[in-house]
Amino acid sequence: MTNPQGxxxxxxxxxxxxxxxxxVIELEEAYNHYKxxxxxxxxxxxxxxxxxxxxxxxxxxxxxxxxxxxxxIYLKREDLNHTGAHKINNVLGQAxxxxxxxxxxxxxETGAGQHGVATATAxxxxxxxxxxxxxxxxxERQALNVYRMRLLGAKxxxxxxxxxxxxxxxxxxxxxxxxRISDTHYCLGSVMGPHPFPTIVRDFQAVISQEIKSQMxxxxxxxxxxxxxxxxxxxxxxxxxxxxxxxxxxxxxxxEAAGRGIDTFETAATINTGRVGIFHGMKSYFCQDExxxxxxxxxxxxxxxxxxxxxEHAHLHDIGRAEYVAITDDEAVEAxxxxxxxxxxxxxxxxxxxxxxxxxxxxQLDKDKIIVVTVSGRGDKDCAAIARYRGEDIHE
Amino acid sequence: xxxxxxxxxxxxxxxxxxxxxxxxMETSKAAIKAAVDNGADLIELGIPFSxxxxxxxxxxxxxxxxxxxxxxxxxxxxxxxxxxxxxxIPLVFMTYANVVFSYGGExxxxxxxxxxxxxxxxxxxxxxxxEEFAALSEKxxxxxxSMIAPTSHERIAMIAKEATGFIYVVSSLGVTGVRKxxxxxxxxxxxxxxxxxxxxxxxxxxxxxxxxSKRMAQIADGVIVGSAIVKLLEKYGKDAPEYVGAYVKxxxxxxxx
Numbered sequence: 001m002t003n004p005q006g007x008x009x010x011x012x013x014x015x016x017x018x019x020x021x022x023x024v025i026e027l028e029e030a031y032n033h034y035k036x037x038x039x040x041x042x043x044x045x046x047x048x049x050x051x052x053x054x055x056x057x058x059x060x061x062x063x064x065x066x067x068x069x070x071x072x073i074y075l076k077r078e079d080l081n082h083t084g085a086h087k088i089n090n091v092l093g094q095a096x097x098x099x100x101x102x103x104x105x106x107x108x109e110t111g112a113g114q115h116g117v118a119t120a121t122a123x124x125x126x127x128x129x130x131x132x133x134x135x136x137x138x139x140e141r142q143a144l145n146v147y148r149m150r151l152l153g154a155k156x157x158x159x160x161x162x163x164x165x166x167x168x169x170x171x172x173x174x175x176x177x178x179x180r181i182s183d184t185h186y187c188l189g190s191v192m193g194p195h196p197f198p199t200i201v202r203d204f205q206a207v208i209s210q211e212i213k214s215q216m217x218x219x220x221x222x223x224x225x226x227x228x229x230x231x232x233x234x235x236x237x238x239x240x241x242x243x244x245x246x247x248x249x250x251x252x253x254x255x256e257a258a259g260r261g262i263d264t265f266e267t268a269a270t271i272n273t274g275r276v277g278i279f280h281g282m283k284s285y286f287c288q289d290e291x292x293x294x295x296x297x298x299x300x301x302x303x304x305x306x307x308x309x310x311x312e313h314a315h316l317h318d319i320g321r322a323e324y325v326a327i328t329d330d331e332a333v334e335a336x337x338x339x340x341x342x343x344x345x346x347x348x349x350x351x352x353x354x355x356x357x358x359x360x361x362x363x364q365l366d367k368d369k370i371i372v373v374t375v376s377g378r379g380d381k382d383c384a385a386i387a388r389y390r391g392e393d394i395h396e
Numbered sequence: 397x398x399x400x401x402x403x404x405x406x407x408x409x410x411x412x413x414x415x416x417x418x419x420x421m422e423t424s425k426a427a428i429k430a431a432v433d434n435g436a437d438l439i440e441l442g443i444p445f446s447x448x449x450x451x452x453x454x455x456x457x458x459x460x461x462x463x464x465x466x467x468x469x470x471x472x473x474x475x476x477x478x479x480x481x482x483x484x485i486p487l488v489f490m491t492y493a494n495v496v497f498s499y500g501g502e503x504x505x506x507x508x509x510x511x512x513x514x515x516x517x518x519x520x521x522x523x524x525x526x527e528e529f530a531a532l533s534e535k536x537x538x539x540x541x542s543m544i545a546p547t548s549h550e551r552i553a554m555i556a557k558e559a560t561g562f563i564y565v566v567s568s569l570g571v572t573g574v575r576k577x578x579x580x581x582x583x584x585x586x587x588x589x590x591x592x593x594x595x596x597x598x599x600x601x602x603x604x605x606x607x608x609s610k611r612m613a614q615i616a617d618g619v620i621v622g623s624a625i626v627k628l629l630e631k632y633g634k635d636a637p638e639y640v641g642a643y644v645k646x647x648x649x650x651x652x653x
Contacts, residue, residue, distance in 0.1 A: 005524065013524075013525055014524050014525060015521060015522075015525055016522060017449070017519050017520060017543070017545070018519075018522050018523070018543045018544060018547075018548060018555075018566065019570075020547075021522050021523070021545075021547070021548070021551065022548070022551065162446070162447060162460070167447060168447070171449045175449060175452075175570070175571045178450070178570050178571060179571070180569070181569065277497060277498055278493040278494045278520070279492075280449070281520070286494070288498065290498075291468045291498060291499075292469075292495045292496075292497065292499065293445065293446040293463060294446045294494070
């Protein structure tokens with residue numbers, strides 16, 4: 001689906017300063033070389049299996065299925081991975097690639113802190129330096145993850161520019177990369193940014209759909225009718241969708257964060273409310289005002305609190321291959337509580353957006369239909385915030 | 397030959413940068429006129445963008461300040477139209493691709509031509525993506541300014557060959573902002589450029605004092621100064637134009653060489 005310039009339909013591209021062009025060209029060349037290198041693939045598979053705990057389970061949520069009374073629901077358990085989310089799949093791939101390229105330092109952006117923790121983890125494992133950029137507001141909301149990154153040996157920089165959230169952390173990581181390129185790899189956390197990042201991150205996350213496919217064939221002898229995943233930048237979603245894109249009968253449904261609602265300004269539902277623009281190295285959909293100024297977005301979920309979406313999702317939307325729905329804070333919090341109560345699984349508040357849509361969709365479908373929901377991460381990190389949302393005064 | 401060439405016909409050029417509408421429209425207009433009165437040869441007019449990824453803290457603060465005051469693209473076109481009553485030297489916009497894309501490329505370039513903008517610098521539009529606006533640039537006679545960085549190496553010839561207006565030579569790695577020292581081998585970079593084109597070269601990023609200005613002008617055809625000027629506007633507010641004028645005079649390479 002990618003052409004040589006990294007386009008997905010009209011989306012994608014390389015809208016970055018000249019200073020970074022040779023860095024992304026070098027990265028693309030290295031990636032194209034190592035993705036075909038059996039030794040690299042062997043090392044990566046070993047890391048994914050023995051260190052991160054893959055393959056992740058495909059779990060039949062029987063109680064939830066019975067309770068909702070419609071389609072059969074399976075959960076893809078990315079929350080069981082080492083570091084508690086799908087982020088590690090991409091990070092191990094990029095860190096290994098960076099190491100092969102002779103880089104000794106990783107930089108990364110993080111919102112909720114999951115990608116930062118995963119990057120700090122990989123850096124510790126591979127003996128690399130690590131600096132994580134995190135919006136100051138997020139460092140305060142996610143103090144435990146800040147400590148975790150420091151414990152793993154990373155330096156955490158609290159970003160105060162702009163709105164001091166995820167988009168500013170990305171901008172600051174890009175600025176840092178222009179300052180120091182020769183020994184540094186920018187370990188981008190989602191399927192966004194300039195080519196080749198959307199392709200590289202997708203390929204490293206595609207292990208999710210590869211496993212879903214074989215696990216589903218083994219358990220049910222057929223493909224699912226729908227695959228659901230939450231979408232911020234969209235890495236767990238594209239990972240969950242990728243190997244089903246050619247299987248037209250499988251519905252692909254991305255669940256965006258509507259925040260307080262897509263009819264309010266306090267939303268992060270990019271495809272539902274944004275329009276095409278150019279930002280952070282890519283052409284895609286962005287939440288922006290009429291002058292092209294990037295909008296300050298909002299969601300209860302720090303991981304989905306980003307004003308853009310990966311270019312491949314923008315394209316899948318344009319051609320009608322994937323559907324993108326919007327889930328409000330309230331719906332996500334209800335789903336967070338529902339899955340905890342019903343299945344004994346506490347999902348990340350990000351993943352709860354996908355669970356929430358499953359709760360709407362499953363009852364509308366016949367009992368012989370099958371849906372898969374990717375639980376992209378675990379929800380321990382969110383417990384204090386959700387308690388506060390419900391009016392309980394809990395602090396970490 | 398576009399109007400931009402005129403900026404370099406009197407010898408080494410001095411190119412100051414202003415964030416339009418910072419600290420307010422009137423002061424920014426007055427400061428631009430003060431720069432022109434003190435010998436500026438070309439003005440870089442920044443259209444504020446919410447997330448200026450190529451800028452250091454000084455220009456970031458100024459763009460957010462301008463946006464907070466309600467500055468937008470149409471108000472800036474109006475400001476340029478007013479400036480053009482008195483200012484005849486070349487004017488170029490410096491902004492980010494989304495500002496142009498969101499306005500509608502065709503409308504933006506047509507408006508540039510109408511108000512008398514000679515060129516456009518988009519730091520997030522590298523050689524590989526210039527097709528986005530290249531046809532419009534040609535159609536409306538608004539040069540898309542190419543940037544060449546210390547990391548460009550073997551890309552220099554490819555970029556320089558197609559450059560129009562002037563070439564923006566980025567002095568150092570990183571973002572805009574005052575630097576104590578500039579360590580890049582700029583002489584070598586400019587020599588590489590000279591092998592393929594006669595388009596004038598101006599060096600920018602990190603230049604703040606007369607000594608740096610002089611040394612850069614010995615290497616290239618012009619010197620670009622941004623953060624140091626925006627700092628004066630930040631520090632002196634409505635009184636800044638006078639200081640900007642004096643600073644431009646003190647920095648102009650023709651007064652130093």
